[in-house]
Amino acid sequence: MKRLICALLAVLFALPADAADEKQVQNFAQDLANQIMERVVLAKTPAAQKRAAFREVFLKATDINKIARFTLGRYARSASKEQLAAFTKAFTDNVILTWADRFDGYAGESVKFQSTRQDKNDFYVTSMLDVPNTENDIEVIWRINAKNDNLKLVDLVVEGVSMIMSYRNEYSSVLQQSGGDLQTLINLLDQKNAALRAPQKK
Amino acid sequence: MKRALVLTTLFFSCLMLASCASVPADPAARAAFEANNDPLEPLNRQIFTFNLRADKYVMRPVINGYRAVTTPDFRKNVRTFFANLKTPLTVVNDLLQLNFPNAGRALARFSINSTLGFFGVFDVADRLGIAPHTESFANTLGYWGVPSGPYLMLPLLGPSSVRDASGMVTDLFLDPITYVSAANNEDTLFGISLGIDALEAIAQYENIVDLMDDARKNSLDFYAYMRTMYQQHRRATIQEISGGADSQKASYEFSLDDEDWE
Numbered sequence: 001m002k003r004l005i006c007a008l009l010a011v012l013f014a015l016p017a018d019a020a021d022e023k024q025v026q027n028f029a030q031d032l033a034n035q036i037m038e039r040v041v042l043a044k045t046p047a048a049q050k051r052a053a054f055r056e057v058f059l060k061a062t063d064i065n066k067i068a069r070f071t072l073g074r075y076a077r078s079a080s081k082e083q084l085a086a087f088t089k090a091f092t093d094n095v096i097l098t099w100a101d102r103f104d105g106y107a108g109e110s111v112k113f114q115s116t117r118q119d120k121n122d123f124y125v126t127s128m129l130d131v132p133n134t135e136n137d138i139e140v141i142w143r144i145n146a147k148n149d150n151l152k153l154v155d156l157v158v159e160g161v162s163m164i165m166s167y168r169n170e171y172s173s174v175l176q177q178s179g180g181d182l183q184t185l186i187n188l189l190d191q192k193n194a195a196l197r198a199p200q201k202k
Numbered sequence: 203m204k205r206a207l208v209l210t211t212l213f214f215s216c217l218m219l220a221s222c223a224s225v226p227a228d229p230a231a232r233a234a235f236e237a238n239n240d241p242l243e244p245l246n247r248q249i250f251t252f253n254l255r256a257d258k259y260v261m262r263p264v265i266n267g268y269r270a271v272t273t274p275d276f277r278k279n280v281r282t283f284f285a286n287l288k289t290p291l292t293v294v295n296d297l298l299q300l301n302f303p304n305a306g307r308a309l310a311r312f313s314i315n316s317t318l319g320f321f322g323v324f325d326v327a328d329r330l331g332i333a334p335h336t337e338s339f340a341n342t343l344g345y346w347g348v349p350s351g352p353y354l355m356l357p358l359l360g361p362s363s364v365r366d367a368s369g370m371v372t373d374l375f376l377d378p379i380t381y382v383s384a385a386n387n388e389d390t391l392f393g394i395s396l397g398i399d400a401l402e403a404i405a406q407y408e409n410i411v412d413l414m415d416d417a418r419k420n421s422l423d424f425y426a427y428m429r430t431m432y433q434q435h436r437r438a439t440i441q442e443i444s445g446g447a448d449s450q451k452a453s454y455e456f457s458l459d460d461e462d463w464e
Binding site: 094155176 | 441
C-alpha cells in the first residue's frame with residue numbers, strides 16, 4: 001500500500017514536471033527560431049555579418065562537440081585529440097557557412113510550431129516552414145536534448161531527413177574512400193569552407 | 203516489344219552482377235556497407251555521373267529556357283495541373299492502402315479542381331480546406347511491408363530503390379488517366395502516359411533544381427549525400443503512411459551515444 005501511494009505521488013509529481021519541461025523546450029525552440037529569423041533571415045545586413053550572427057546564435061544553442069563526434073561515428077574512437085579538435089573546427093565552420101546561407105535564402109515569413117514529443121531526454125518539436133511558390137509546407141523537427149536542465153539543439157529533421165545522420169553517412173563514405181584517414185576529410189572540409197566563403201561568381 | 207524488354211532486362215542484370223561492390227571483411231566496415239544498402243554502388247555512381255552530365259547538357263538548358271519564358275506563378279499552375287492529372291492514381295493507391303478518408307479527399311480534389319479549378323490549373327480544393335497529398339504504388343508496397351531492397355540510381359530518373367522503381371513501373375499500369383485518354387492501341391496508351399510523365403518531369407525538376415544545386419554546393423560526396431537523403435526520406439514516408447510513428451520510434455529517433463551503435 002505504501003508503495004502504491006509512493007508510486008501515485010511519483011506519477012502526480014512527475015506529470016506536471018514533464019509538462020513544464022515541454023513548455024520550456026517549446027520556448028527554447030521558438031526563441032531560437034525567432035533569433036534566426038531576426039538576425040539572419042529578415043536582417044538587412046551583408047552576408048558576412050549574417051554568418052557571424054548565425055555563428056553566435058548557433059553555437060550557443062547547440063552541442064557542437066557532441067554533434068561533431070556523432071558525425072564521425074566509429075572513426076571518432078580511433079582519432080587523436082588534435083585530429084578531433086581540427087575536425088570539430090572544420091565541421092563547425094562548414095555547418096555555419098552552409099546553414100547561414102540556407103536560412104538567408106529562406107523566403108518564408110515565419111516558422112509555425114505545432115507539437116512536441118518527448119523520448120527520455122530528447123524532445124522533438126515539430127514546426128512547419130511555409131515556402132512561397134510551393135504547394136506543400138516543409139516539416140522541420142527540432143531535436144532538443146535536455147540533459148542536466150541544459151537545453152541543446154542536437155538535430156534538425158527536414159521532411160524525415162536527419163541532418164546529423166546525413167553528415168554521418170556522407171563522412172562515412174568519404175572516410176571509407178580514404179581508408180579511414182581523418183586528415184583527408186578535414187582537408188576536404190577546409191577546401192569546401194574556403195570555396196563557400198569566397199563571394200559567389202555569377 | 204516484348205523481346206526488347208527481355209533483352210534490356212538481361213543486359214542490365216549482367217551489368218549489375220558484374221559491378222557489384224565487394225563486401226568488406228572488417229566487421230565495422232561491413233556494418234557500414236550493409237547500412238548503406240547499396241551493393242551496386244560502383245554502377246550506381248557511374249549512372250549518377252551520367253545523370254549529372256545529362257543535367258548539365260540537356261536538362262539545365264531546358265529548365266533555363268522554361269524559366270526564361272515563365273513566371274513562378276505560372277510554373278506553380280503547371281505543377282498543379284500535372285498534380286491534378288496524377289490524383290486518380292493517388293485515389294487508387296489510397297484505396298490499396300485502405301486509406302478511405304484520403305481516397306475520398308483525393309477524389310473530391312480531383313472533381314473540384316478539374317472543374318472549378320479550370321482543368322486542374324488552380325488548386326481550388328486546397329483553398330476550400332482539402333489539402334493535397336500524393337500516393338504512389340511504391341508507397342503502397344511499403345505500406346504492405348515490402349522492404350525497400352537495394353538502393354538504385356536510375357538513369358535520368360535519379361535516386362530510387364528496387365521497391366520504388368518497380369512501384370514506379372506499376373503506377374504506369376495503375377494510372378486511370380492512362381486508360382481513359384488512350385485508344386485501345388497499346389502503343390498510344392503508353393505514348394500518352396509517357397509524354398505526360400516527361401512534361402511533368404520537367405515541371406517537377408524545375409521545382410527541385412535549386413535544392414539540388416544547394417546540396418551539390420555544400421556536400422563533400424554528392425552521391426553519398428543524395429543517397430542518405432533519399433533513403434531517410436523514404437523510410438520516414440513509409441513509416442508515416444503505415445501509422446507506425448505512434449507506436450514505434452521514428453527513423454530519426456536514434457541514439458547519439460556511440461556505445462548504443464555497437
